[in-house]
Amino acid sequence: MPDTIPAPALPVGHYGYDQVDRAFLADRVEQFRDQVARRIAGTLSEDEFKPLRLMNGLYLQLHAYMLRIAVPYGVLDSRQLRELAHIARTYDRDYGHFTTRQNLQFNWIKLEDTPDILARLADVDMHAIQTSGNCIRNVTCDQFAGAAQDELVDPRVHAEILRQWSTLHPEFTFLPRKFKIAISGSPNDRVAARFHDIGLVAKPAPDGGTQFDVFVGGGMGRTPIVGVHLRDDLPEEDLLAYLEAMVRVYNEYGRRDNIYKARIKILVQALGTEGYRQKVDAEFAAMNRARYRLPPETVAAIRARFGTPDLHAPDDAAAQLDRARRADPAFDRWVRTNTNPHRAPGYISAVISLKPAGGIPGDATSAQMDLIADLADRYAFGEIRVTHMQNLVLGHVRQDELYAVWQALRGADLAAANIGLIGDIIACPGLDYCSLANARSIPIAQKLSARFASPELQETIGPIEIKISGCINACGHHHAGHIGILGVDKKGEEYFQLTLGGSPGSDASVGQILGPALPEDATVDAIARLVDAYLVHRTGGERFLDTYRRLGAALFKDAVYATA
Amino acid sequence: MPLLENGRLVPDIWTILDEEAPFPATGPVIVPLSRLEEGLARAPGEKLGVAIPQDAEIDTLRTVLPRLSLVAVTFPIFRDGRAFSQARALREHLHFTGEIRATGKPLPDQYEFLLRCGVSTVDLPPGSDPEVWARAHTRFRTAYQPSVLGERAEGVTLRRVL
Known part of the structure; x- marks a missing residue:
């Protein structure tokens, strides 16, 4: 096994706080403690308190308070991730939820605990400032x-x-x-x-x-x-x-x-x-x-306040990775789907999927967070990135150590080989948590990822982005999904409207509504038929999005509604 | 209503006129924007202030500003943050050096923001606890961006020493 990389003086990948930044955060925590005390004493009305708690990331959801913690530009260090794991264990239900704004949400928080939680976060240079409210949010x-x-x-x-x-x-x-x-x-x-x-x-x-x-x-x-x-x-x-x-x-x-x-x-x-x-x-x-x-x-x-990784891979790092890939087809597939080329020879970026088949997109347990923090310390300079697709990334992994990383991830249900594939679904919290939602997004995501669980099938289908929002506010980015799914309420029943052709990237486009919304129990089958139609009609290495753009909506409409 | 300056209550020398009230014979008055012409017609020695709505274009005050000793900006609700930009434009674009007074319903938690945008006094909303406002004034020692107050930068960082 390789030696543990010693922690550098400054955190790799993000700004390192100094005593002035820490004093500022401490002042902020005291300010919020004062505001919570005024609210509990009744001198602050809920109407007055609301924007103040929102400025500290504290929402009142359907069942409880939700605390949204900022992860500036999506970069965490291992010490911070361990603290998040600790908060999940101590103050929440042992898990956290990574969001499309690269933040982390705790869904079951008590108002009176929040000043202490914010104080704990401040100890690791974290905060919840401006994760809500009509202000400039986390960049x-x-x-x-x-x-x-x-x-x-x-x-x-x-x-x-x-x-x-x-x-x-x-x-x-x-x-x-x-x-x-x-x-x-x-x-x-x-x-x-x-x-x-x-x-x-x-x-x-x-x-x-x-x-x-x-x-x-x-x-x-x-x-x-x-x-x-x-x-x-x-x-x-x-x-x-x-x-x-x-x-x-x-x-x-x-x-x-x-x-x-x-x-x-x-x-x-x-x-x-x-x-x-x-x-x-x-x-x-x-x-x-x-x-x-x-x-x-x-x-x-x-x-100068950013730590930088000291990148030195052995000359045969790439060759070692090749050998491991040839010896283990499952690892080989994961490398194909879950890594990104690195600028430095012998290095690679690895994406940790938080989208296991049948799981809740973006959720991680405290044990998983602790494990990822350990892996980051050992293999990736203590740095972890959160993606807007609700996954995590180890940015700088030596290619000769990637196999060990994968094995450890696999043991913790963190090695789904589905990045950019049909299992890599974005879903908003939906009616399971959110008071704005019309429909439950999470169960649709779970059923879809279970339906398409096979890694072989996912790789055959190729790059495709499914995004699910439980209401028109579009927190699940359905407008930008190759396949977008929008939850709507029809006389008290949950229905789902499909949009096709959205894209978030350099070729950005807004998806177009395919037709009438479908009942919950017909939605997953309809998407399976839609995917089948794509597989029949695609040419060459065409992505789903490209086939849609080439052929238009008609054939997909037929596939979805013919037997619906 | 109690008037706050630098975190302390101070006497208010100004008479605030509404749309109809007659002008007093002498003394400083704040007129609504719609009565600015009447105000300007008073003796040049009399101090004049104007209360502007939150959607007023600051630039329309450019020519009369030398005659004004006070501009009152307003927060009809605390969430309506337009007056922050108005105060800043008065200081930064028009170089207004008189009093900028915040009226309406700002929160004590906005006090530092008000000051850093150029507001000098706050007409405290009914039921305000001046102690809470005073605490808000001394809460932070650092800010992360320049403001119209021109606070000292801490070295070459973005940080300003409050």
Whole structure:
């Protein structure tokens, strides 16, 4: 067995707090303790307390309080994951749920426990700040950042800058509606940049620095819209100034009379891309640019607080991986489906599927969290990433050690070979937890993943994204699913409406409704027929999405409704 | 209503006029935006303030601002954060140096945000506990972004020392 990698002084992959950051978090915890005490004493009404608890990630759901903990740009260290496991065991029902915003939710929390939980989180430099409320939410990022072969710029330093800048922002904490930013540094969009309020893609600037593509006004919900491209040349030093201008225009002109029309996408549509751009440019021209300038020294100072992995693989690492793959077909399949090429020779990124056949997408038990934390310490510099697909990633694994990682995962029901395949389903919490939902998303996801459990079958079907939302608010991203499933209520019965052709990536598109909604017990069979129709009609290595785009909806409509 | 400045209660010298109330013979008055012309017609020596609604365009005050000693912004509900941007625009775009007063229903938990956007006084909503507001004023020692107060940056970081 390999030696354990010694923990570096700074956490690999995310910003390392210093005493000032820790003092800030401690102040924040005390502030919330005070607010909870005022609520319990009755001097704060529920109406007044609600936005304050939401700003600390505390929701009141169908059965209990839910606490949503921020995982900035989706990167955790092993110490943090162990603390989450501890909280799951001590204050919840022994599991946590990883979300599409790369966060973690606990679903069974007591109000009076939350100040203590937040204090425990603060001990490991974590918090729940702005995981809810009409403010700038947790900034999401490419799960392979800093590791992917196709990446041009590691976006995590800028994600951290945005995290800091947006934290208790004095002007932008009471926006018309929530505000979500995603950032990538790869031309292959893995963050759904075009489905965010603001999507940023970092790339090298002609002068050798960094600049950004800026997308604005994308989103899902009741009005799914692919974001518009605002500019392709935002210099790094203007990043914060320009975002200030973008968000300020939204704060001033975004609608506040109807929460379903309050997101920035509605404003951008109302003003038109040019109209919005003009207002932003006017604001940008008028503002104190020196004050909001992001100087390279600041970027460097924040970058210096990131630990970096010391990547040294043995010369025969790739050869050892090849040998292990040839010797074990199940491992070979998992490597094909669950890994991503690494920029460094001898390394690879491994995706830990939180989508076992018949399981609840994104759930992990405390024992699984502890095991993954141990694996991260031993094989991946103590770093764990959360993906917006609700899986986990070990970013930097030596190829000669991957087989050992897989064996350990397999022993904990964490080695489903289904990343990007039909079992890799996104589902919102649905009516099992959420007071907004019309239908239960989780059982559909469980039945689908059980139906398509066979790894051979999944690999035969190939890349396909199924996304399930329990209501029109679209937390399960159904609009961006190759196959989207939306729960609707028909006279008290749960029905499911199918949409086809959505995509979250560089070829972003909104799925189109296929036809009338189906009863719960017919939905899984209908999707099986739809998949069969695809297998009959696809040509070459065509993905489901490509076949749909080539042939249109008619044949899938026939397949779904012919015998329904 | 009690007026808060720098976390302490201070006397309020201003008379607030509604849409109809007659102007007092002398003394500082705050007029609604709709009566700004009437206010400007008073003797130049009299201090004048204007109360603007949350959807007012700040730029429309540009030409009259030199005559104004006070601008009152409002939070009809605490969730309506437009007045934060108005206060900031007054300070940052129009370089207004007079008093910016927050009215309506802000929460004590928003006090630091108000100050950092350029608000100088808060007309405390009925039932407010000034102690809670005072605590909110001293709660944090650090912020993570520049503000109109121009707080000192901590080295080259984004952090500001409050």
